[in-house]
Amino acid sequence: MKKIKFITITIIINLLLSSCGSTPMANEIGTNTVAQKPSATAEEAPQSYEQSSANARIDDGRTVVGISMPDKLLERWNHDGIFLKEHFEKEGCEVILKYADNLIDTQISDIRSMIDGGADLLVITAVDGAALSSVLDKAKSQGIKIIAYDRLLMNSPSVDYYVSYDNYKVGVLQAEYVISALRLEKSSRTKTIEFVTGDPVDNNARYFYQGAVDTLMPYFENGRLSVRSNQKGFYETSTAQWSTDIAQQRLQIILNSYYPENVRLDAVLCANDSTALGATRALESDYSGKNSVVVTGQDADVANIYSIIEGKQSMTVFKALRDESVVAVALGLSILSDEAPDGELIKRSGWDFTCSYNTTDYDNGSKIIPSYLLSPITITKDNLEKELFDTGYYARNGSGLIYAVE
Ligand code: GAL
Numbered sequence: 001m002k003k004i005k006f007i008t009i010t011i012i013i014n015l016l017l018s019s020c021g022s023t024p025m026a027n028e029i030g031t032n033t034v035a036q037k038p039s040a041t042a043e044e045a046p047q048s049y050e051q052s053s054a055n056a057r058i059d060d061g062r063t064v065v066g067i068s069m070p071d072k073l074l075e076r077w078n079h080d081g082i083f084l085k086e087h088f089e090k091e092g093c094e095v096i097l098k099y100a101d102n103l104i105d106t107q108i109s110d111i112r113s114m115i116d117g118g119a120d121l122l123v124i125t126a127v128d129g130a131a132l133s134s135v136l137d138k139a140k141s142q143g144i145k146i147i148a149y150d151r152l153l154m155n156s157p158s159v160d161y162y163v164s165y166d167n168y169k170v171g172v173l174q175a176e177y178v179i180s181a182l183r184l185e186k187s188s189r190t191k192t193i194e195f196v197t198g199d200p201v202d203n204n205a206r207y208f209y210q211g212a213v214d215t216l217m218p219y220f221e222n223g224r225l226s227v228r229s230n231q232k233g234f235y236e237t238s239t240a241q242w243s244t245d246i247a248q249q250r251l252q253i254i255l256n257s258y259y260p261e262n263v264r265l266d267a268v269l270c271a272n273d274s275t276a277l278g279a280t281r282a283l284e285s286d287y288s289g290k291n292s293v294v295v296t297g298q299d300a301d302v303a304n305i306y307s308i309i310e311g312k313q314s315m316t317v318f319k320a321l322r323d324e325s326v327v328a329v330a331l332g333l334s335i336l337s338d339e340a341p342d343g344e345l346i347k348r349s350g351w352d353f354t355c356s357y358n359t360t361d362y363d364n365g366s367k368i369i370p371s372y373l374l375s376p377i378t379i380t381k382d383n384l385e386k387e388l389f390d391t392g393y394y395a396r397n398g399s400g401l402i403y404a405v406e
Contacts, residue, residue, distance in 0.1 A: 063093045063121075063336060066114025070127045070151075071102040074242055074274055075301045075404075076321060077125065080150070082406050083325035084123060091333055102241050104131045111135045121145045121332050128201040130154040130365075145335045148369065149328055152203045155365040160335060162362050162371040163328045165319040167204045171211025171271075173378045174296040177315045178267050181294045184219045191266040192228050194254055195237040196247050196279055198271040208271045208298070209234050216269075228258040228265075239275050247278030255286040267294035273304040273316055280312045300379055300388060302402050308381055318379045320393055323353045327372050342370065 065088045069077045077099070085095045096114050100107035107127050112135060114122060122139055124146065126132055133156035136146055140158035148162040178184075182191045193216075198205030213232075219225035231237050231254070239247045251268065259265050265287060270276040276297035283293055297304050297316035307313035330349060334341040343357035354375040362371045379387055388394040395405050 060118060062118060064114075064118045065093045065095050065332060066111065066117065066119035066122045067095060067097045067149075068107055068110050068114065068122065068124045069097070069099045070107070070125050071241075072099045073102065075303075076299050079321045079404055079406060080125065080325060083322050084149075084328060086406075087325055087329040088332065091329065093336075100127050102127050104128050108132065108135050111139065115139050115142060115144065119144055121147070121336055123147045123149045123328055123332060124153060125149045126151050126153055126203075129203040130201070132156065133158075145332075147328055147332060147335075148364075150204070150324065152362055152364050152369065154203060157366040159364060159366075159369050161331055161341075162364075162369045163324060163331060164204070164371065164373060165324065165376045166356075166373045167207035168211040170298055170317045170319075170376050171208040171213070172215050173211075173317050173376060174208070174269055174271075174298070174315070175212040175215035177296060177378060177380075178216065178269060178294055179219065181314060182225075182266055184224050187224050190223055190226050192259075192264060193225055193267040193269060194227060194229055194251065194265065195232065196239060196251060196268060196270040196275045197234060197237045198275070199240055199242050200235055200238040202242070205238065205271060206234065209237075212269055212271075228263070229254045239271075239278075242272060242274045244274045244278040244281075247275035248282045249278075251279050251282035252286045255282060259287060259289065261288050264289050264291060265293050266291070267296075269296050270298075272298040273301040273313075274299075276304055276313050276316070277301075277307070280307055284312075298376075300394075300404075302394075302404060305384065305388070305394070305402055308379070308384060311381070315378055315380045317376045318387060318393075319374065319376045320353065322393070323351070323355075324374055326351065327355055327374065331372060346372070 067081060067084050069081045072078055081097050081099065085097045088095050096117050096119065098110040098114070100110055104127050111122065111124065111132065115138060122144055124132070129151055132153055136153060136156045136158040139146060146153070146159050148159050150164045152162055153159045178193065184191065197209045216225060239250070247270065255265070268279045268283070270279050276295055279295055287293065292311065295313045297313055300316045300318045304313055304316055308316060330345060331341055334345060346355050346357055356373050358371045358373055359368060362369045377387060392405055394402055396402055
């Protein structure tokens with residue numbers, strides 16, 4: 001009962017937001033966090049390093065790495081945590097790995113316990129990117145190094161580096177898929193689309209949204225694409241906690257309000273797989289149209305790989321988590337040995353995947369954070385076997401069940 005009430009309140013808030021006249025699709029975020037199209041990479045040594053080594057920790061002979069993950073309900077973080085832990089341990093580090101159940105206070109106390117536990121390095125994926133600045137500053141004041149993992153840590157000068165995928169490109173790939181699947185280049189009929197964006201406190205969600213909107217904008221402007229619900233803004237289309245249930249209920253309301261009999265919905269642009277799961281359930285239960293609706297996603301969660309095989313979901317954006325953890329561990333070991341890594345780290349790595357070094361685009365509100373960015377790819381029914389299974393990222397067990405290889 002409580003959960004339903006929470007979901008309904010969240011959707012009412014979204015609708016109230018949308019009733020205040022639909023917000024334009026341009027970069028509405030307007031904060032100092034950039035959501036513009038990132039520019040090309042640039043080579044430059046990071047600034048802050050000398051200062052932090054001044055108050056380095058007493059060397060107790062242990063190398064302790066604190067890994068703070070947001071949540072276990074969202075499939076990928078379980079894999080990220082294991083990849084990072086096992087890899088750092090293989091390199092002789094002691095690892096403290098904690099999951100915050102998507103609760104900000106829990107994450108703050110997790111990080112505090114890692115500081116008290118003797119951490120020399122913190123690798124953090126924030127529940128809320130803007131809620132950790134004081135505990136980060138505390139860590140820094142004790143000479144602890146900090147890597148923002150996958151999601152940028154905001155409003156703190158204490159962050160040393162950022163490792164992630166090119167999040168803007170994720171949105172671009174989702175939109176490009178919609179453009180080709182709906183043949184928008186040649187279409188004479190106006191096609192319809194609805195947006196299911198991510199958790200508004202997740203800085204990545206802004207990049208996914210902006211990448212998609214910037215790429216689709218020409219088709220909104222030339223009238224080949226329209227949003228019947230008029231819910232186009234980042235906040236009014238957002239999904240708290242990336243929740244499958246919230247995404248499902250919001251789309252059910254939209255389908256019942258704006259897509260009655262004979263009104264066709266062509267696409268639902270979902271920012272990730274947990275929201276896509278909600279969207280496909282809503283379409284199954286509340287969409288009366290006969291056409292198969294294009295549904296996007298991200299993360300290649302196992303349930304969604306099945307949805308793609310069964311044709312319920314059209315694509316997902318794959319980000320090899322193992323590769324992302326490899327970059328974070330190499331970076332972590334480098335700064336733990338008092339190096340000041342830059343683009344050279346990539347050159348000397350010999351990695352068999354693409355990674356670029358960026359010192360211009362990731363402003364966390366306090367400073368530009370030197371970033372290592374990997375490149376996401378589009379997965380559809382056609383390239384799924386080759387990109388996910390032949391590469392060994394996924395496999396099938398004896399009874400043919402799919403699982404992510406750890
Ligand atoms: C984002 C992450 C995505 C997706 C989403 C929900 O920050 O980059 O891969 O997992 O969170 O967990």
